[in-house]
Amino acid sequence: MNREEARKVLQVYRPWANDQQDPEVQAALELARRDPELRDWLDRELAFQTAVRSRLRAVEPPPDLKQRVLARGKVSSLPVWWQRPGVWAAAAAVALLLAVAAIWNRAPAPDRFTNYQERMAGTALRQYGMDLETSDMNQLRAFVQARGGPADYAVPPGLARLQLTGGGLLRWRNNPVTMVCFDRGDRQMLFLFVMKRAAVKDPPPETPLVGRKVDLTTVSWSQGGNTYFLAGPAEPDFVKKYL
Secondary structure, eight states, X not given: OOHHHHHHHHTTOOGGGTGGGSHHHHHHHXXXXXXXXXXHHHHHHHHHHHHXXXXXXXXXXXXXXXXXXXXXXXXXXXXXXXXXXXXXXXXXXXXHHHHHHHHHHHSOOSOSHHHHHHHHHHHHHTTOOOSEEOSOHHHXXXXXXXXXXXXXXXXXXXXXXXXXXXXXXXXXXXEEEEXXXXXXXXXXXXXXXXXXXXXXXXXXXXXXXXXXXXXXXXEEEEETTEEEEEEEEOOTTHHHHHO
């Protein structure tokens, strides 16, 4: 599989749809892990798809929509083409996609912390491959430091009790991001992303901020010269367990 073939496969890839089970998707993801250009494209693509999904899930139809549609259908047994439900459904779908695209195109440069969160959450959702598999934190620190990544990160006590499985180095707007991966104990992973605080215009405060990205619980905070973003499967007492 070459880069263009992988791109076509990954254009329809959705982490939340359990697509990872498809061998073709697995091959494309493996190529993306090794190919920096493809990996960067996939990160942007997933960030866009995550944002669109979030906006679509926030749309709620009017409570009386069903009754209104049924009432419209009783007016005539032979509706003209513009009264056919399929026509309006298609038109509504096109209008919604155009609206989302317009919002996306009008959006300012993606240089805010929320943009960084979307990008890293997409990485966690697709269980991004590690550059280095190790249970030795010192080895991981040396690995990312040699590649220009933040190595002076502080691991919260809750995470420190988990099994380190490895990590790697990512980039966001050409800024190095250290990824540290932990095994929660049930084959579920937690991802800690560390970037220099100065790399983002609006870093989070030192008091942790809890959020939700699709099926993930996220926590963001700053400490010293670094900013932290933790993402993992949603569960009760997430902050109490891992910070």
